[in-house]
Amino acid sequence: MAAFKPFQISVSESQLKLLKRKLDEATFPDELDHAGWDMGVPLDEMKRLVKVWREDFDWRDQERKLNEQLAQFTTSVPVSGFGELDLHFVHEKSPTPGAIPLLFIHGWPGSFLEAKKLVPLLTRAQNENQPAFHVVAPSLPNYGFSEGVIKRGFGLAQYAEALDSLMTSLGYEEYVTQGGDWGSMLSRVLAKHYPEHVKAIHLNFAPVLPWNISPLSFVRSLLTIPFSAKERAKLATSWSFTAEGNGYMRQQETFPQTLGYALQDSPVALLAWILDKLHVWSDVYPWTDEEILTWVSIYQFSRAGPTASTRIYYEAQHNPGDGRRFVSIADSFSICAPKSVKIAIAETRKEIIVLPLAWYRMIGNLARHTELGIGGHFAAWEVPELLAQDLQSFFGREGQAFASVTARDGY
Numbered sequence: 001m002a003a004f005k006p007f008q009i010s011v012s013e014s015q016l017k018l019l020k021r022k023l024d025e026a027t028f029p030d031e032l033d034h035a036g037w038d039m040g041v042p043l044d045e046m047k048r049l050v051k052v053w054r055e056d057f058d059w060r061d062q063e064r065k066l067n068e069q070l071a072q073f074t075t076s077v078p079v080s081g082f083g084e085l086d087l088h089f090v091h092e093k094s095p096t097p098g099a100i101p102l103l104f105i106h107g108w109p110g111s112f113l114e115a116k117k118l119v120p121l122l123t124r125a126q127n128e129n130q131p132a133f134h135v136v137a138p139s140l141p142n143y144g145f146s147e148g149v150i151k152r153g154f155g156l157a158q159y160a161e162a163l164d165s166l167m168t169s170l171g172y173e174e175y176v177t178q179g180g181d182w183g184s185m186l187s188r189v190l191a192k193h194y195p196e197h198v199k200a201i202h203l204n205f206a207p208v209l210p211w212n213i214s215p216l217s218f219v220r221s222l223l224t225i226p227f228s229a230k231e232r233a234k235l236a237t238s239w240s241f242t243a244e245g246n247g248y249m250r251q252q253e254t255f256p257q258t259l260g261y262a263l264q265d266s267p268v269a270l271l272a273w274i275l276d277k278l279h280v281w282s283d284v285y286p287w288t289d290e291e292i293l294t295w296v297s298i299y300q301f302s303r304a305g306p307t308a309s310t311r312i313y314y315e316a317q318h319n320p321g322d323g324r325r326f327v328s329i330a331d332s333f334s335i336c337a338p339k340s341v342k343i344a345i346a347e348t349r350k351e352i353i354v355l356p357l358a359w360y361r362m363i364g365n366l367a368r369h370t371e372l373g374i375g376g377h378f379a380a381w382e383v384p385e386l387l388a389q390d391l392q393s394f395f396g397r398e399g400q401a402f403a404s405v406t407a408r409d410g411y
Contacts, residue, residue: 002169007072007088009063009145011301016059019267019300023054026268037279041272049275049289050268057293059301070116074145077165079158081151087166088145088303089138090115094123096132100395100405101172103163103190104137107181107205108252108309109274110378111144111298112137117384118178122391129397136175138166140182142311148304149311155319156332159312160189164197173197174405178391180205180379182312188363191337200342200367200401202391204379205351209333210359221358234354241352248277252313260307263299270306271296281377283350291381337364342401344368346390348375348383367400368393 115137139146375383
């Protein structure tokens, strides 16, 4: 049986002093007159937030709150060709008998922190028709307080293997997943490679390359399905992201190490790189300074350093794999889950990629599609109540995935 060690976040004083010194010595670029967010994070906003980070933000207080609010652990999991990896994870067990094991998978620039608002909503059922969940929210390898990988070739299949190893080591032979960003991609990889364990996946981000999945079905959809005005608007949103919004992805999937020198050495660069996405990818969510700086600090103080988190893009794109296990970024957009795995998609209003329903259906057994009407890319943080309600409806007594999991309480 795997050993699960209780974990408390404890950033060293030397790290805090180094951060303070670097913030004290920060220099800033100039800016064009009347520049706005369209050119990146505005200079005045960066100067203001750096001052808050340096003078007012209390990491120790955030550290204490996270340790009090989330039950955290570490354990070693095996990954083929990479030995044992030390994973950090949140494991919040529900007191409700028969609760459903739920693997919450974060993406970039998120972390295990994204599960914090969902945990109290999901671990307790409000009535007999509403399910409860045992929530497992790991820091992905290379993220947060999990171990970094120093050997090349750790692609999406390896991330998925690590996550499946974690869930089965916890005693959850059957489980469901929830994810956006990379969490969505990894949910689909898990469903494909481990359908005996993964019984349903709930996604709030679902990129699809229909021409890769079925060229004939793609052409037929263009010729025979009259896309509505709403669906045409979705395609326009997705095209805008592809044309102008994915520069960060091209950098991280091609030369992450070059970018990494700035992210590692300059907390100001790290703040700007992440803040840009928190702003652009959110809907009307009123981010507080405390929230922004806590998100960024988890990267600043991460076990492997912030550069490690960007390598998932490179490895997903370049990992030569070994045939069955090769999953590239394009492959992950084209992955089809087995029919036995039920899929739900909860679509927010300002997601960066949104697509016609006919294309979503190409990735597998799409049992539920919901338009949440509000929210952006960070659904678990921006609209946790709506996301939790959709999960509960999907797995509830009247839901499409009711009784899809043989409940076990795990360890």
